[in-house]
Amino acid sequence: MLLDGKKISEEVKAELAVEVKALIADGHRAPHLAAILVGNDGASETYVASKVRACERIGFGSTLVRLPDSVSEDRLLQEINAINNNEEIDGLIVQLPLPKHIDEQKVTESVVPEKDVDGFHPVNVGKLVLGLPTFVSATPKGIMELLARYNIETSGKHCVVLGRSNIVGTPIANLLSRNSNPGNCTVTLCHSRTKNLADFTRSADILVVALGKAEFVTADMVKDGAVVVDVGITRVEDSTNPSGYVLKGDVAFDEVEPKASYITPVPGGVGRMTIAALLQNTLQARKNRIKPN
Ligand code: NAP
DSSP: OBOOHHHHHHHHHHHHHHHHHHHHHTTOOOOEEEEEEESOOHHHHHHHHHHHHHHHHHTOEEEEEEEOTTOOHHHHHHHHHHHHTOTTOOEEEEOSOOOTTSOHHHHHHHSOGGGOTTOOSHHHHHHHHHTOSOOOOHHHHHHHHHHHHTTOOOTTOEEEEEOOOTTTHHHHHHHHHSSSSSOOOEEEEEOTTOSSHHHHHTTOSEEEEOOOOTTOBOGGGSOTTOEEEEOOOEEEEOTTSTTSEEEEOSBOHHHHTTTOSEEOOSSSSHHHHHHHHHHHHHHHHHHHHSOOO
8 A cells, every 4th residue: 555645744734824814823933944046967956946946836935046057155155144144034954966076964963953944954864763752754754654654563563674774764863763663662773784685674554765876676576565664756868758857766666565565656755755854844944033922
């Protein structure tokens, strides 16, 4: 069965639109998300455009700041600082990756934690690890929402996560192992140095794959009845497609789907949920900034 990120993200967005109306009816302004896009990488352009469009559709304000590839680190930091101090903006994301001459960590740390709706700032990552309220980064948050809304049983299950990035693999491993629902999994975190990877993946009740390697996980690597969450998005050349490429996940969907009890498609799975979760964080940032009377 499909874990339909497209459908569930529409549900989440409809709920958010209702909350925005309620905020406005209470005399507050709508949440406002700012996005900074450096350069013109095709995939980044697409992601940022979807985020801005999603904001507009549910009644959030949005600001897109475009800077050239050649922008200096100082200039970018100034732009971030201006948004940090702008009372009309609740959330700020800087689309990654950044050009090589810019220090990504420095940039991440320059966004004030209160507006860091991507949940990348060390303060927010630290809070996540401690289980304190924070902005959980959008992709793992979206995956948790998807599992919750499909009532996927996670307690006591063996969850295998492939990939240990700071934005996906590590936080989802943390969230699924904590004492919560979804959660309470026994988690194994695999990476490029893991030996006999398929022995781990075949023992997974829940398999979360975040590698960035198109169709890496094949049917022989998956246990019958497993829940498979495919985070990967890779553009693979395809001359038959007008865009010249197709999007592929990290899982060979056609062969794995018959074995899985639940599986996310690509596109239409985790990517959609990521945007919905970013919007949830932005609404939360807005609410956090409303002072009680
Ligand atoms: P990343 O930073 O590129 O890290 C990839 C991880 O995979 C690393 O931990 C790496 O191990 C591990 N890995 C690579 N090859 C491996 C192998 N053969 N066996 C086992 N582990 C291996 O990844 P990311 O930023 O998390 O992104 C992963 C994918 O998800 C990409 O396709 C990205 O575009 C996609 N993504 C999608 C969304 C969404 O909204 N759907 C959001 C974020 C990312 P080492 O640490 O040992 O190098």
